[in-house]
Amino acid sequence: MSEKTVTTEQAASTEHETGGISIGHVGLYATLIGLVGFYLLPIESGLVTSIKTPTALQETFPFLPPLSASGVTVEKWQVAFEYLAPGMVNSVLFTIPSTILCAILGSMAAYGLTLVNWRGQIAVLALFIAGIFVPYQAVIVPLFQFWSQYMQLSARLSFLWGLPLLERHHATILELIITHTAYGVPIVTLLFRSQYKTMSGEMIEAARLDGASVWRVYRRIVLPLSIPMFAVVFIFQFTQIWNEFLFSLTIIGSVNNPAASATLILSGLGQSLEGTDYPLRMAGAFITALPTLLVYVLFADKFAEGVQT
Structure with missing residues (x-):
């Protein structure tokens, strides 16, 4: 040049x-x-x-x-917290168990559908995939009839309501736990399956040749390697279940119900005959969002690691 x-x-x-x-x-x-x-x-x-x-x-x-x-005033934050506190407790009571159950059941299902060979595996996997695409709106009426007319957990579990810390509205929370778990397992299974497909087949086969059972392979090898994906699933499912509104509205039905969730209470917060109290509603929205923000902060490192796998 x-x-x-x-x-x-x-x-x-x-x-x-x-x-x-x-x-x-x-x-x-x-x-x-x-x-x-x-x-x-x-x-x-x-x-x-x-x-x-x-x-x-x-x-x-x-x-x-x-x-x-x-x-400037912080009064709206105080009022919003007083209104939302019972709903926050109820949301925690059904969100955390649902998230944990989704993660455990989804991981076990993905293991059985990916690393274990058995007849009819493809058909069962197709059912899990189909379950992901069932819209919430399509199950509202059957869901309401199932819990209110057929199951009636509040009456079936009446022998529990005299025990300490247990109240009748906890039956509604149990219904939400089962509903969110059933609806969340298909997508969680697909998330875990995407990771298990990348695992070394030679390592799994070597463990089987050494005499390890199917359960032992999962517990000793697959489960420890799944920790990052558990973080991804926990954040994803916790956010989805915590912010979900339609199932809460269908099963709980009313803001005045003792089992009302935070999102259900938030939907009517700040509304009156005089109009909408926007400062109160905004304060309530930020208070309701704090748990999901806390989950992201606590699991951020594992989340990033799980996304990369």
Whole structure:
């Protein structure tokens, strides 16, 4: 390459640079900052709205803070927490067991459908795949009739309601646990199966040649290697079940029910004859979202590891 050519390329490069940073980098950073602002603006607007007094809410735009200190209040957060506290407890009572059961049953089903050979395996796998595509709306009426007319757990388990810490509305929570578990197992099975298909077949076969049973192979080899995927499934299912509304509305039915979930209570929070109390509703929305945020923080490392597998 001649000296003239090198000088020309250096001059062209210098023309497209400002202060040592190229125009391409400036455009990239500007785009990233714009995307961050685009996605964070709704969160910022919600937080600002939740601390505004009714007067400040009318005087300012949703994304702007109150004009004075007198327009700031945390009363809505206190009221929202008082309303949502029983529902948060109920949501925890059915979300955590449902998530754990989905993970355990899905892992065992995926193991049996992937690393164990038996007749009819493909047909059973097809049923699991079909279960993923059954919409919630298609099962609302049968689900309501099943629990309210046929099972009636509250009456069948009446001998338990005299025990300490057990109340009649816990039957409704048990119904939600079973429903969410049944609906979540198919997708969880597919998630675990995607990981088990990448496991070394030679390692599994060597364990079998050494005399390990099907259960022992799962417990000693497959299960320890599944920890990252368990984190992925836990985050995914916890978020889905915690935020789910349709099953809660169908099975629980009313905000006044002692078994009402957080999302069901949130749906009517801040509504009155005078209109909608947006600061109260925003505060309730953020309080309801805190458990899912906490789960993401606690399992973030394992989640990233599981996604990569």
